């Protein structure tokens with residue numbers, strides 16, 4: 320599996336045939352890798368998975384889904400909202416649920432955060448666990464630290480944990496370090512949701528879990544798993 324960081328919380332997980340785009344906030348994202356020639360039009364997902372309904376996570380979902388006919392996998396109320404904008408391939412789900420896909424599955428797990436768009440309730444904020452063949456990636460979404468992250472680690476045995484470290488709206492570096500030590504990913508942790516704007520600018524060197532190594536990808540950079 321190839322994992323590409325697209326800036327902020329956006330990631331692209333591919334095996335070549337199947338291409339899962341998570342939280343594709345690209346247009347208007349000051350750290351999107353457009354300087355590397357990667358624009359929303361260059362991305363052709365088969366699936367788009369959304370953690371929650373904030374603008375910096377829905378991002379370009381509607382435009383990309385309309386163009387590519389990608390299946391949008393999202394919490395129920397958010398999926399309904401996406402469906403009101405001309406997207407027909409939808410897989411609504413809820414926290415705790417797993418959706419079977421051609422490459423494996425996408426599961427929704429708990430996150431401690433809010434989820435709304437223009438004041439409209441968008442269902443629970445979630446984390447997402449992607450199983451692609453034999454590789455498992457846990458994207459924690461926007462969340463506070465919670466001790467049941469250990470249970471998510473135990474149940475899904477992720478190779479990679481993607482965790483927010485930008486503070487203010489999510490965990491900061493110290494809580495995120497503890498989160499990774501609870502999750503215990505077997506390969507690495509990737510920090511996200513930091514240094515996009517001044518309010519979530521942090522000293523990323525303070526993100527230093529002991530359970531695994533840190534792969535701090537720059538927007539546009541990839542990791543082969």
Ligand code: NI
Nearest residue numbers: 371373432461
């Ligand atoms: Ni959010």
Ligand code: MN
Nearest residue numbers: 373375376461
């Ligand atoms: Mn966010």
